[in-house]
Amino acid sequence: MTGHVTCFGEVLLRLATPGHRLMVQSDSLDLVVGGAEANVAAGLASLGHEVKLVSRLPVGPLGDKARSAVAAAGVDTRHVSRAPGRMGLYFLESGAGLRPSSIIYDRAGSVFASSSPDDFDFAAALDGVRLLHLSGITPALGPEGCALAQAAVAAAQRAGVPICFDGNYRALLWDSWDSDPRRILTGLMQSAAIMIGNHRDISLLLGETFFGDGADRRREAADAAFEAFPGLQFIASTARHVVNAAHHRIAARVDSRDGAHQTAEVEVTGIVDRIGTGDAFAAGVLHRWLQGADIAAMAEAGLAYTVLKHS
Amino acid sequence: MTGHVTCFGEVLLRLATPGHRLMVQSDSLDLVVGGAEANVAAGLASLGHEVKLVSRLPVGPLGDKARSAVAAAGVDTRHVSRAPGRMGLYFLESGAGLRPSSIIYDRAGSVFASSSPDDFDFAAALDGVRLLHLSGITPALGPEGCALAQAAVAAAQRAGVPICFDGNYRALLWDSWDSDPRRILTGLMQSAAIMIGNHRDISLLLGETFFGDGADRRREAADAAFEAFPGLQFIASTARHVVNAAHHRIAARVDSRDGAHQTAEVEVTGIVDRIGTGDAFAAGVLHRWLQGADIAAMAEAGLAYTVLKHS
Amino acid sequence: MTGHVTCFGEVLLRLATPGHRLMVQSDSLDLVVGGAEANVAAGLASLGHEVKLVSRLPVGPLGDKARSAVAAAGVDTRHVSRAPGRMGLYFLESGAGLRPSSIIYDRAGSVFASSSPDDFDFAAALDGVRLLHLSGITPALGPEGCALAQAAVAAAQRAGVPICFDGNYRALLWDSWDSDPRRILTGLMQSAAIMIGNHRDISLLLGETFFGDGADRRREAADAAFEAFPGLQFIASTARHVVNAAHHRIAARVDSRDGAHQTAEVEVTGIVDRIGTGDAFAAGVLHRWLQGADIAAMAEAGLAYTVLKHS
Amino acid sequence: MTGHVTCFGEVLLRLATPGHRLMVQSDSLDLVVGGAEANVAAGLASLGHEVKLVSRLPVGPLGDKARSAVAAAGVDTRHVSRAPGRMGLYFLESGAGLRPSSIIYDRAGSVFASSSPDDFDFAAALDGVRLLHLSGITPALGPEGCALAQAAVAAAQRAGVPICFDGNYRALLWDSWDSDPRRILTGLMQSAAIMIGNHRDISLLLGETFFGDGADRRREAADAAFEAFPGLQFIASTARHVVNAAHHRIAARVDSRDGAHQTAEVEVTGIVDRIGTGDAFAAGVLHRWLQGADIAAMAEAGLAYTVLKHS
């Protein structure tokens, strides 16, 4: 067993049309439990780590379903509290051939998004833990979400637990309220040791554009981020070249303050489902980090898990 | 073809666990389009009437699904408008044996519930029509719902179209806002020619309790309603005696100002699903009313359709 | 809303083995409602046009199913009449990899194929309409089918409604009776304003072979058709280059009397199902024609919808 | 192994809505291979007898499916020949609660119904066999069907093979052509040693009505049949008292020339599917007859298998 991790974020239900059908053709919807941070938790648990999820779910059958699925993945759910309210949902009409997938979010006003820092015992959940993982989705949920993310980060700092922050920028969510994403996200990043995100995420954080090509631009962005965020040690990102809907080329990269490792590109064909591949990447990177491996091993493992997840 | 009817109300999506499973045991949910008024519309269409539904659905795949299902039932959907927003949902964990079904409503803030009378062209939708059907669910949705129901009723009165009002009292909905159901519902009932509802619904409307047994109590309640609502001509209700979850005894009754017809009780066994049986009753009653039949025929047809629907 | 269209033709039930199984491996068959003209009707309705289908279905559950599916697609079914008799069927054993699909038609003696012109009120169905769409399948059904197609065309001419005729040559059907397809089809084409069909369809109609390559041959054929059919204004066709079962290259072309537009080729990979792609092409072309667009727009839209339909 | 039997009759495909749905609610149909005589063959094979089916199926996937299902049941299919043509079908909308099942036959013009005696080698199929089983369905198919049944019976007589004839009166089939069922059926019965059928079947054959109650009427009818058909040795029938759709009481009876055995009534509840229960009865009766058992054993076994089949 190579490490104890706490993940914090919302658990969602995904309701997807089966077999690439349109919604109008579907008499049933496939029910899957998701959410970026829960996916990372599940990935790390399957790799042998002890992982706790901190979250909040509605009382009743939908919350039971979500809790049960997270536990089935081997994640400790004792810090998943329950309260009256609604479940965050998203509907997926899975694409086929040239027809793209269409996602309909229906998560506003969920129990998680309406909760306050007092609803969580971050100190207990971080006790004896080596890493806190959270993402840019939580603060994007609204003022309450910002308070939640900030409280989690503050608790980790108090407990001396390093933080991994996954950018996961969701424009739709930020645009749905009177938000200032740059201020909030750079605030949170002040405490991060690991960032999952590419040069576009960094541009967004710093309000700076990076030029140059490929590796150069990524390094330029990394240098800027390391300067802006003094605690930051690693930046992990993927680069995806879309040949067509079912055929991509993917590489991974991890930057540290004094170096970088960029993997060779891997061909991924017969792609069925991209959902959760970013989370698999994070899990792979953190898996090696928890084992004390170097940036090359982190990048390769991140790539390996993201590639596996495409199938 | 025996008549043109306009139904007004919200269309919902029902997401039900398949085969009497618990939510935690389900990897998919059956998707059915429902809603009390849409069910009545579908029932009347299947009986050969020309029926229009007036409603409002979200743009996007979920709204497409709902519109398509209503059209598939033979209902004219040209007065179902579309707007950005969320779809009204309800989740159903279908019971088995002694475990009761559990319903989770997730309809707050839907496109329909957030709309205003100006979003509908009631005059056009009532043109050339012989009946407007609506129910107590619409005003229960909130102040906007009350305004919608009142506008529909006012338009019908202006157009000289008789109104059928189905009580469908939903305590949960009325309790979720600062409501005064009696005032609202008695206001709407002032214009009703036909009421679907029993002595309990009348008690609720009039704030009066009725004593006596069975038929006597029902007649007492009917007399009180006919006195309170001068335009009211018919009251149709069912009486259900639950032997056990899968075995009921049901009778139907129609009261007019000068008489009543109560059917014999029918044994219903092997009950799978009670959802929509009240709507089937309304459809059966209205079917005969549209044909100009007498109260006995109305009661018998209502019973026949509600009994058929249990299977 | 950009136009009112009437489609005339048979609605069929397709019974297909699920998931690329062989018939001997299947314990259930997927049930889909099809038929070339109904497909075009559904396509145009989904693009926002008001579309009526004129057809005839058996009374009973199979006819109900077909009517309901057509209505679900947003098509007006008030001109779909009902009569005792059998439903037209076809069975599909869907191919996989190198094993081709196998289709078994079982449509002889259907209610539609046995009906006579008097069973339809073409005048009413064409009232206020801007286009009649029909295809070469109806006359291929037998002498009754020829009479039906001729009556529909005659009614459109009387009503001054332009006609679109989709070649859809079905050798199997023509060969099953003592038929003279050239005489019948050229007769019908006399009244057509739009033809969906390529140089092979024109060869068949005119008994003439066209030489030359690609675009040249198509123009040569188009010139011959414009000469032979004085009312003809547009000829729309696709050219398909089959790389392998799952990978085609497709282009579209529309010829007018004084010009032609041929699109670039599009790569289509991951092809699941070719059924209905010709109908999607027709719907795309007619969609733009109804909007008054030029031939380039017609060809591009036809291509776009046919390509989308492959997925 | 207690005996060799040859069954002769048509094999049909049943296409049934799944889970008690209506056809309009179904996106797939369950595919089952049936036909009364094939059911009896399968029943006898499952009881350990060597059974051959003589039949005729279309070439192609539908015929392959039917042949394969019969072989899977352990029946010898070497005498099932193949020819171009259509498969006999029937559609089933399975009932639920008070809604009855609805069956749509679509078997006219099938390969079997269009075949002639020369298409079968009855002599070979009856070689070394102890019983020929056929039913009243084959002659009901039309003049060709009558010729087939008569040829099978004649071949059995030439070969000295006893005949079991199952009445299976199908009014719909007889009424669809200019038929004289009494003449045909009494002709076939001249050669029967065993008849499966009750007093109503005998009335129909002899044009005679039987009075009296229960057992008395059955014996009266049996006496008349034994007089009319000199080779007849056993008459086996069931009596069914329908309490409600899901609850019947069933008894069985076998009459011989010098006695009768009538079983006690058995309660059958939770009835899902009545299809094939008559065939199971025949299989049970013949199973014991082949073993040389007495009429009591024949009646009890017939009852046992029919009761088991209801579940």
Added chain:
Amino acid sequence: MTGHVTCFGEVLLRLATPGHRLMVQSDSLDLVVGGAEANVAAGLASLGHEVKLVSRLPVGPLGDKARSAVAAAGVDTRHVSRAPGRMGLYFLESGAGLRPSSIIYDRAGSVFASSSPDDFDFAAALDGVRLLHLSGITPALGPEGCALAQAAVAAAQRAGVPICFDGNYRALLWDSWDSDPRRILTGLMQSAAIMIGNHRDISLLLGETFFGDGADRRREAADAAFEAFPGLQFIASTARHVVNAAHHRIAARVDSRDGAHQTAEVEVTGIVDRIGTGDAFAAGVLHRWLQGADIAAMAEAGLAYTVLKHS
């Protein structure tokens, strides 16, 4: 949270034909994770207790599946170890109507049945725990199983943890090796504080027959057991009266040294599945015991959960 429990026993996979089909009719089997002690663990977890399962599963996908399902039920699986070997299986052909279910065990030589006491850290698993639950199935597995059960019981005694022993007599298992069940089971019962089992189980343990009727016989048996097993405090049992396959009457009883509570009989109709009902009973009884409730509450809760489980 009312208590910490440790359950010890084998986890099995159940492979059942879907929808009451026969195995020969099934193209897929439903996969459910079971095992008596795991069922009790899941039941107690769903009632809010902290429960650990001590077991052993094969490495690989089948063991992953089992572990995941137990965790999904909210049970702590950190004491479920893994080793190379096979998974215990049982196949179920679920009955219908009068056809009984048929179970095929295929558990011989499983990883659990082949393990030795050294493969488990009972001391750690019992640390801080208020109850150990095990059953008569483990010793029935063979000499290794006996050693396992004895080691578990010895560890509980050392740790001062009370023991609940569920009789669960499996003749088939005991008969498959040269066993002496009475000696083994009475040995284990020496340490039990709670026994789940009826007078027949006690007869079997003590080699004594009890006469008298109903409650009298049960008390007589209880007295004998309390005399034979000095640490025993409670005996919990159900009495089941089978009206027919789908209709039972069930009562529950708990005996203590100085009294007894027997519940009223409950009618259970529409029975789908009896599997696991005994385990639900045990969970209900232990739930109240852990809460410190009296025998009446224990019996009523046991009955309530067993009745619920039938549905």
Added chain:
Amino acid sequence: MTGHVTCFGEVLLRLATPGHRLMVQSDSLDLVVGGAEANVAAGLASLGHEVKLVSRLPVGPLGDKARSAVAAAGVDTRHVSRAPGRMGLYFLESGAGLRPSSIIYDRAGSVFASSSPDDFDFAAALDGVRLLHLSGITPALGPEGCALAQAAVAAAQRAGVPICFDGNYRALLWDSWDSDPRRILTGLMQSAAIMIGNHRDISLLLGETFFGDGADRRREAADAAFEAFPGLQFIASTARHVVNAAHHRIAARVDSRDGAHQTAEVEVTGIVDRIGTGDAFAAGVLHRWLQGADIAAMAEAGLAYTVLKHS
């Protein structure tokens, strides 16, 4: 009809996760009946040959299922005997994209593997037959399996029936007991007229390594085999070049004593399932051999069937 064949070997049940799911994600498993020799039997039957399978299955529902599936494929099952015991199983977690399939064998101690030569009547099963087909799987099962394979081969020699032996080397099986595969397999090969296997199989048999490239190495190996096994007339093998999981290039080759035919390579894309493709190859080769065709025809037919099977 071009020939009578007897196949001898074990029939297994395959339990596979549906739709490329992981075992932990699956609530049901697809049930398919397999086994290399039964697959060859089914292939030859579908090509029109009369084929008998000699095997042994457990009594009970699992054995019934297996027997029924083999009979459904048109194979004569009268030499499939039945005995108490367990069914051979294998579980398949079907891969997706880059995740490989994972197979778990659970066949030890099956009825077949525990049987002895006396349990089979080889003489009767080989009567009038033109070929015996068996494979290297049977002797790999253990000493009993060796005795079975040897007895089958001896009986064929006594009856003058040529033998086809498919190498099908299963290291896992041979390694699970104290085996000497080379001695056993070369013993069996002494009697073979046809071998299905490539140069690696021959290396294994002869303890010799072959150098050179492609065709040269194959011929070198074939020459060595023809020298070692005096009765051997044909060696049939495939060569597979894996481009990626879903894209292979395959060629086939048949060597005779005086020549060889190697086919062109065929591209196989969209590969779903490789299981059984080796068996399809054997069936194609033997089909032409039974027709008396030359080695070119044998190789081409083998390739055609193996390619078809990939889909």
